[in-house]
Amino acid sequence: xxxxxxxxxxxxxxxxxxxxxxxxxxxxxxxxxxxxxxxxxxxxxxxxxxxxxxxxxxxxxxxxxxxxxxxxxxxxxxxxxxxxxxxxxxxxxxxxxxxxxxxxxxxxxxxxxxxxxxxxxxxxxxxxxxxxxxxxxxxxxxxxxxxxxxxxxxxxxxxxxxxxxxxxxxxxxxxxxxxxxxxxxxxxxxxxxxxxxxxxxxxxxxxxxxxxxxxxxxxxxxxxxxxxxxxxxxxxxxxxxxxxxxxxxxxxxxxxxxxxxxxxxxxxxxxxxxxxxxxxxxxxxxxxxxxxxxxxxxxxxxxxxxxxxxxxxxxxxxxxxxxxxxxxxxxxxxxxxxxxxxxxxxxxxxxxxxxxxxxxxxxxxxxxxxxxxxxxxxxxxxxxxxxxxxxxxxxxxxxxxxxxxxxxxxxxxxxxxxxxxxxxxxxxxxxxxxxxxxxxxxxxxxxxxxxxxxxx
Numbered sequence: 305x306x307x308x309x310x311x312x313x314x315x316x317x318x319x320x321x322x323x324x325x326x327x328x329x330x331x332x333x334x335x336x337x338x339x340x341x342x343x344x345x346x347x348x349x350x351x352x353x354x355x356x357x358x359x360x361x362x363x364x365x366x367x368x369x370x371x372x373x374x375x376x377x378x379x380x381x382x383x384x385x386x387x388x389x390x391x392x393x394x395x396x397x398x399x400x401x402x403x404x405x406x407x408x409x410x411x412x413x414x415x416x417x418x419x420x421x422x423x424x425x426x427x428x429x430x431x432x433x434x435x436x437x438x439x440x441x442x443x444x445x446x447x448x449x450x451x452x453x454x455x456x457x458x459x460x461x462x463x464x465x466x467x468x469x470x471x472x473x474x475x476x477x478x479x480x481x482x483x484x485x486x487x488x489x490x491x492x493x494x495x496x497x498x499x500x501x502x503x504x505x506x507x508x509x510x511x512x513x514x515x516x517x518x519x520x521x522x523x524x525x526x527x528x529x530x531x532x533x534x535x536x537x538x539x540x541x542x543x544x545x546x547x548x549x550x551x552x553x554x555x556x557x558x559x560x561x562x563x564x565x566x567x568x569x570x571x572x573x574x575x576x577x578x579x580x581x582x583x584x585x586x587x588x589x590x591x592x593x594x595x596x597x598x599x600x601x602x603x604x605x606x607x608x609x610x611x612x613x614x615x616x617x618x619x620x621x622x623x624x625x626x627x628x629x630x631x632x633x634x635x636x637x638x639x640x641x642x643x644x645x646x647x648x649x650x651x652x653x654x655x656x657x658x659x660x661x662x663x664x665x666x667x668x669x670x671x672x673x674x675x676x677x678x679x680x681x682x683x684x685x686x687x688x689x690x691x692x693x694x695x696x697x698x699x700x701x702x703x704x705x706x707x708x709x710x711x712x713x714x715x716x717x718x719x720x721x722x723x724x725x726x727x728x729x730x731x732x733x734x735x736x737x738x739x740x741x742x743x744x745x746x747x748x749x750x751x752x753x754x755x756x757x758x759x760x
Contacts, residue, residue: 305377305422307408312359312360312380313353318349321358323486336352353384364510368409371411375410378407382402382403384400384401384405385399393760395518401516406423409488410509411508416511424457428441436655436659437526438659438660439472440725440729442458442728442729443458443727444456445726448725449476452478454479454480457476458473458475459474462663462666464663467684468759469725478509479510491503491505523536523539526659527655527659534625538652543581543605544603544607544644545584545605546570546607548584567583570609570619577645579645599624603624605624607644617637625654626658627658635647676700676742686756687754687756689754690751693741699743700756701722703721703745720758722758723759725756735751
């Protein structure tokens with residue numbers, strides 16, 4: 305995509321941050337301010353970046369002088385601070401997080417829109433193909449889009465254990481809002497210019513897109529269990545751990561050394577086919593302790609190898625993923641280099657399939673308001689016909705936060721209301737003419753199927 309890496313300052317002047325009103329209004333409650341440097345008070349306070357649009361676009365204004373400078377595509381890997389006081393949660397919602405944020409400028413809206421979707425596809429692929437996490441692609445409603453954006457696209461995940469949706473990553477078309485604030489213009493290359501005329505100035509179209517360490521939290525919440533982490537093989541730092549077994553006080557030094565040499569040989573075979581593998585030769589720990597330790601760390605596949613395995617020419621396998629964690633198998637030592645990579649790919653596929661089926665079973669299409677809260681309380685996200693009006697969304701969030709008259713509601717259900725998660729790209733069906741918005745207080749005609757849910 306020809307995106308170049310860069311780095312811009314952590315601190316943003318108040319004047320720069322306030323140049324785009326919708327943008328600063330959207331982040332006002334989350335901005336951390338620096339008011340002192342050492343022992344001196346600053347004449348003008350500085351914001352610790354909550355995002356970098358306003359830090360970067362003065363540069364864009366200077367850099368972009370002609371349509372030939374477009375597209376300009378920059379990305380930076382950095383930390384940002386958003387001063388969230390309510391319910392911080394490691395990886396999911398914290399005051400500081402790491403991310404990549406891309407910022408690009410284009411001549412036309414179609415060019416910008418094409419990139420927005422390309423990036424969203426990349427983000428969805430990271431979740432689904434690497435993290436084994438299913439997501440729903442869609443567009444945010446105006447209420448939920450990025451502050452100052454023309455529109456926002458999103459990939460939305462789901463955490464079945466609590467029945468909450470979670471915004472996984474976003475790709476925004478910023479339109480020309482920031483270009484107008486920062487005077488990022490080029491002359492119109494398509495204009496037919498008569499002698500003595502000047503070319504019209506065009507404001508560029510801009511995008512921004514970001515993928516954060518929240519992705520780690522999403523992966524943990526979806527795949528983890530009571531034993532600890534469950535890491536998909538494609539992203540696991542250690543894909544396979546080999547644990548020697550069957551060694552006890554009666555084992556001679558020679559037999560121990562022979563077994564360890566064989567284990568090390570197994571390691572080399574796997575490393576030769578690019579499997580990330582470790583051997584656990586720690587002394588003073590029982591095999592059971594080691595098994596639990598590696599299970600807690602989420603290593604996808606454990607191989608056990610002892611004197612009996614050596615005699616039979618096999619290794620014993622134990623998968624970490626929940627559906628197979630109690631099952632053990634064997635692989636001939638001679639087939640280790642082919643069967644272990646194949647098994648890791650099978651684990652990856654099985655993890656995604658299980659998560660995808662569970663997500664699908666918790667996406668409910670409903671048409672009647674009487675079903676809204678009960679379906680929500682059953683730990684689902686719901687897809688409903690909606691008018692896409694912001695005030696109506698707010699009303700739904702309020703009315704779905706408590707008990708609903710005439711509906712049976714689980715007293716243990718969370719009191720949080722449902723907000724719109726996205727307008728799914730894959731609509732269940734066309735909205736039939738005359739279909740009303742799900743909100744009985746609204747009365748307007750539905751425009752789209754919108755996915756609502758409680759969320760992080």
